Amino acid sequence: MATHVLAPFNKPLLGELEIPGDKSISHRAVILGSIANGTTKVSNFLDGEDCMRTVKAFQLMGVSIEKQESTVIIDGKGSNALQEPLEPLYFGNSGTTTRLMLGILAGLPFFTTVYGDASLTERPMDRVIDPLREMNATIDGRKAGSYLPLSIKGNSLQGITYTLPVKSAQVKSAILLAGLFANGETKVIENTPTRNHTENMLQAFGAAISSDGSETTITNIQTLTATNVYVPGDISSAAFFLVAGAIVPGSKLTLKNVGLNQTRTGIIDVLLTMGADLQITNQQVSGGEEFGDLTITYKELNSIVIQGEIIPRLIDEIPVLALLATQIEGTTVIRDAEELRVKETDRINAVVDVLTTLGANIEATDDGMVIHGKTTLTGGEIKSYNDHRIAMMGAIASLIAKDDVEIDDDSSIYISYPNFFEHLKEITV
Numbered sequence: 011m012a013t014h015v016l017a018p019f020n021k022p023l024l025g026e027l028e029i030p031g032d033k034s035i036s037h038r039a040v041i042l043g044s045i046a047n048g049t050t051k052v053s054n055f056l057d058g059e060d061c062m063r064t065v066k067a068f069q070l071m072g073v074s075i076e077k078q079e080s081t082v083i084i085d086g087k088g089s090n091a092l093q094e095p096l097e098p099l100y101f102g103n104s105g106t107t108t109r110l111m112l113g114i115l116a117g118l119p120f121f122t123t124v125y126g127d128a129s130l131t132e133r134p135m136d137r138v139i140d141p142l143r144e145m146n147a148t149i150d151g152r153k154a155g156s157y158l159p160l161s162i163k164g165n166s167l168q169g170i171t172y173t174l175p176v177k178s179a180q181v182k183s184a185i186l187l188a189g190l191f192a193n194g195e196t197k198v199i200e201n202t203p204t205r206n207h208t209e210n211m212l213q214a215f216g217a218a219i220s221s222d223g224s225e226t227t228i229t230n231i232q233t234l235t236a237t238n239v240y241v242p243g244d245i246s247s248a249a250f251f252l253v254a255g256a257i258v259p260g261s262k263l264t265l266k267n268v269g270l271n272q273t274r275t276g277i278i279d280v281l282l283t284m285g286a287d288l289q290i291t292n293q294q295v296s297g298g299e300e301f302g303d304l305t306i307t308y309k310e311l312n313s314i315v316i317q318g319e320i321i322p323r324l325i326d327e328i329p330v331l332a333l334l335a336t337q338i339e340g341t342t343v344i345r346d347a348e349e350l351r352v353k354e355t356d357r358i359n360a361v362v363d364v365l366t367t368l369g370a371n372i373e374a375t376d377d378g379m380v381i382h383g384k385t386t387l388t389g390g391e392i393k394s395y396n397d398h399r400i401a402m403m404g405a406i407a408s409l410i411a412k413d414d415v416e417i418d419d420d421s422s423i424y425i426s427y428p429n430f431f432e433h434l435k436e437i438t439v
């Protein structure tokens with residue numbers, strides 16, 4: 011537990027940052043590299059706690075995975091070479107590890123038990139377990155198999171057609187990964203598009219997958235072929251510094267090599283609709299994933315309503331977008347974001363609590379929040395709720411606060427952005 015006191019800064023933020031690798035893509039690179047045949051080299055891998063849970067899980071199943079700084083080398087020998095782990099798999103705080111691994115473990119011919127920390131233990135897993143059971147998976151656990159700890163007895167799986175009842179890329183991914191081991195065709199239909207990194211990476215590893223953006227179909231081809239993966243910077247991490255640049259007068263920040271996959275760029279659309287001065291340069295593509303440099307220059311913004319299809323494209327950015335809204339004249343409304351209630355904490359309540367403590371005018375609704383700006387933020391003692399995105403939102407708020415902001419515990423930040431405070435220091439000199 012590490013308390014962190016941040017003094018107000020209130021001077022322009024200037025500089026250039028290389029944002030660490032994307033968390034979602036890093037998880038998927040380890041998963042597919044571990045079940046493929048051949049050597050997968052993953053560069054710019056996110057060395058965060060969550061992604062290391064995925065690495066450790068495969069190491070316990072006998073896969074050789076070596077890490078040299080931000081490069082990870084996976085010696086894949088195909089899914090048949092995976093071994094029954096001798097101990098329960100610990101997934102820490104990582105929802106992505108848990109849900110994607112359930113899709114893999116359901117089709118492997120051995121027994122596994124999985125568990126997590128207090129937060130993960132309260133997050134719903136029935137959203138993944140229900141469709142996997144339809145595919146003939148044998149999964150059991152607490153509350154009729156809806157919550158961790160869980161046990162999984164690998165089975166021969168059957169393909170299904172499944173329409174997602176929740177807007178979740180983790181659920182979609184779990185079903186598609188199980189589809190790699192299933193007989194026949196597995197089809198996932200989503201009414202609102204969610205991040206498509208699993209589909210892109212399965213394609214890059216040679217899977218038999220096709221997608222029109224709302225219907226994705228996969229068939230079992232027995233083997234995936236290793237390929238090298240470059241992980242672009244995580245736009246969900248870049249979001250903290252995009253907002254920092256947008257709320258501190260006089261700032262100009264460039265964020266290099268940030269992932270620009272269209273299913274993730276909701277924050278860019280929101281900033282542009284609000285009238286931000288945001289430039290995108292050096293656009294490139296690798297492994298089906300777009301990336302480029304983002305430059306944000308401070309400018310007064312307009313309040314807007316954020317709702318509907320854009321929500322899954324910025325779901326993890328909502329805490330810091332709420333902070334942004336406190337610095338905009340008028341009322342910003344966020345709707346259709348009920349998924350925030352089942353993240354690392356109930357992020358609607360956590361955001362409202364933290365920003366209210368700092369003097370903002372913000373109300374929670376069932377599926378979002380309403381923020382009336384512009385308010386001067388005071389300092390104060392805030393709770394991080396053990397949630398990395400809440401802790402980082404609080405740290406960014408301190409830049410414009412009138413007094414010190416004390417975060418009760420900043421250790422969760424290692425989950426997704428281990429060098430966050432170094433970056434904050436770099437631009438506040």
Ligand SMILES: O=C(O)C1=C[C@@H](OP(=O)(O)O)[C@@H](O)[C@H](O)C1
Pocket residue numbers: 033034035105106177178179180181183205325326349
């Ligand atoms: O698939 C992924 O990598 C993720 C999907 C999202 O969760 P849901 O699928 O639960 O919406 C997101 O919030 C999470 O940080 C990462």
Ligand SMILES: C=C(OP(=O)(O)O)C(=O)O
Pocket residue numbers: 033060103104105106107326353354399426
């Ligand atoms: C929700 C998140 O991650 P996960 O679901 O993997 O715990 C997140 O990183 O904001």
